[in-house]
Amino acid sequence: MTLSRISALPLGLVAAAALLAAAPASNRKDSFTPDDGAILIDARTPEEYADGHLQGARMVDFNAGEFEAVIPHLDPDAEYLLYCRSGNRSGQAMALMRRAGIMNVSNLGSREQAAEATGLPIATG
DSSP states (O other): OOHHHHHHSOHHHHHHHHHHHHSOOOOOOSSOOTTSOOEEEEOSOHHHHHHOEETTOEEOOTTTTHHHHHGGGSOTTSOEEEEESSSHHHHHHHHHHHHTTOOSEEEEEEHHHHHHHHOOOEEOO
């Protein structure tokens, strides 16, 4: 990636892309556990994220257009687990990722559904 392309992205998106790209890839599992190596993405707004998010989730605000900016920097071989408030935004984000060739992505639905599926606690802050 060229320096001019990096500097064109807001600093927060560069940091989010770096965090997401650095996470390890894993094999697909029937159930999700906190240590399965999947990258957990919260597609909600910063306010929603601050009110409570799954422990270890990285926020990429779908409404702010952050997914479009981050997708080119993601590891296409990694496993991604997405959630939002109802499953709508995470479903749209999943479609964007798949169109970009990232196929190992799952929509876990709402935060509560994602917590149940992964067994992860909901953290605040």
